[in-house]
Amino acid sequence: MKKILSKPYRWAALYSIILTGAITFTLVDTFVLPKSITNISAKATESKTIGSTPSTSNSKSSTKDSSMKSETQETATITDKSYVDENIKITIETVRKYNSNIYVADIQISNAEYLKTALANNTYGRNITATTSDIAESNKAIFAVNGDFYGFRDGGYVLRNGISYRNIARSGDNEALVIDKEGNLSVVAESEVALDSLSNKGAWQVLSFGPGLVENGNIVVNSSSEVGQAMSSNPRTAIGQISKLHYVVIVSDGRTSDSEGLSLLQLAQEFKERNCTTAYNLDGGGSSTMYFNGEVINNPTSGKSIGERKVSDIVYVGY
Template sequence: MKKFLSKPYRWAAIYSIILTVTITYTLLDTFVLPKSLADASIVSSSKAAPADSSGSSSTETSINSKSQSEAAVTDNSYEDENIKITIEKDRKYDSNIYIADIQVSDPSYLKTALANNTYGRNITATTSVMALENNAIFAINGDYYGFRDGGYVLRNGVAYRETARSGDNDALVIDKDGNLSVVPEGEVSLDSLSDQGAWQVLSFGPGLVVDGEVVVNSSSEVSKAMSSNPRTAIGQISELHYIVVVSDGRTSESAGLSLLQLAQELKDRGCTVAYNLDGGGSSTMYFNGEVINHPTGGRNMGERKVSDIVYIGY
């Protein structure tokens, strides 16, 4: 062995092998290997919901079940005494666009969920699978928090990640009253947001509409993204009244939207605040048991597995 190691090039070979193994493991650990950091169901059980969505009595559960059983449902609408959703498909900017108009009677019906009900790295599921597991009436992909090491993660009142992203980034806050706001992530701590009533915080961005005005321009874009993409965004018109826009993209049939086009669509529909969520192959709209858009990353058709969803349901 001593004679073997006496040759300098052999030390170089050993070093190269060690370096390759280390890099390979780091890449697998970052992008492939699932790593659970918290069970959302256990953590959330100790937190009070903003209204009546947790710790519900049997009477409340019965009322919710009755509401769903008496709901008026069509291919593009859902309505019961608490939730009203209307979906339309539009054709603009050489793209197919899906718009959901959502009204709820209580902020507790606007929810989020994590893949496998677990917070962690590389823990993913499709939007439709998460929607089915949570009995969602309507769902979209969230911010894919698991693809990054930074960015606030607050879900259902529980803080999972308190590290802000570096640089100039916007976060979406949904407070206990169901109101949306866009905040500069690097200028406010997650603790202070929680103290101010934040119930959900998602970190993707950028903000699209603030105080009724478009806040992106023709040169705005998510890092490393093309100028036209599949998109997912959520906006608010008024109290408990929301607009969700999902666009197809990266195909010959549907080019996709720029951030400016997306923002203008939300503003034109009356949103006073709107925010860009994860897009590209993640962009998915689920309604009444079906995926109604055509998710694709440009190479493969079908849903991408993601970390989380935003949904409407009981």
């Protein structure tokens, strides 16, 4: 007992307490405490939309456009598996394959402005999260999937709706998805090109997760490809392009007895079979969520808990 109370032991105990507290704070600060860096509402409102020209007196034009869009949506033909209006056509197919439930959305739009992204709570920052369905409803999305969960990492390019939020490349050979102002998808290596350069060349959205699945019509992953140390079969979310303004989005359930999940190669093969020239893997696992016409249509799960995981951002189609 005397030894425990002696000075060296007291210092050791104090050091252990301080070290434990520091580690705990770092973990909580990194993964739990929300940190708002930029509220995008005002900034996004001021930014130009795709193909628009600056104007100081466009309120009447905006009101007219909003009215026309509202009328378009009111006259849309909607079923539980489809949405069609004069600008947007979406059909949903459910496929049973690889002992998994796979949800495939075929999307055609008349203008690139209808393919968008949104951040949780309209805020860029660390640990700012909401469910995919909540973010979708806040932005009146017709269709949405989870994005790249940028807030879970300190690196990785973040360019959304023409606004640059983070220009720090992820280490290693990480690949980013670029969606340009024409709505075309491409995959780039972050280590080889700066975000400013991408923006100057017409990038409108840049998401950082990966890897690329299909490039120039060819599958670019193999049976050993995986995201970090993840299991080979997982819930997945990915987006691909068939032709101009024609996309395929795939979400698979996984980590359950009913649905095993897909490998990256199996996911890539699904896009290849649908004639996609480019396809890219977004955040998966418990994040994988497909929202359509006001409902979550897949079964999100982390393998331990059932239900939507809160995420940083979404990719969506809407007005």
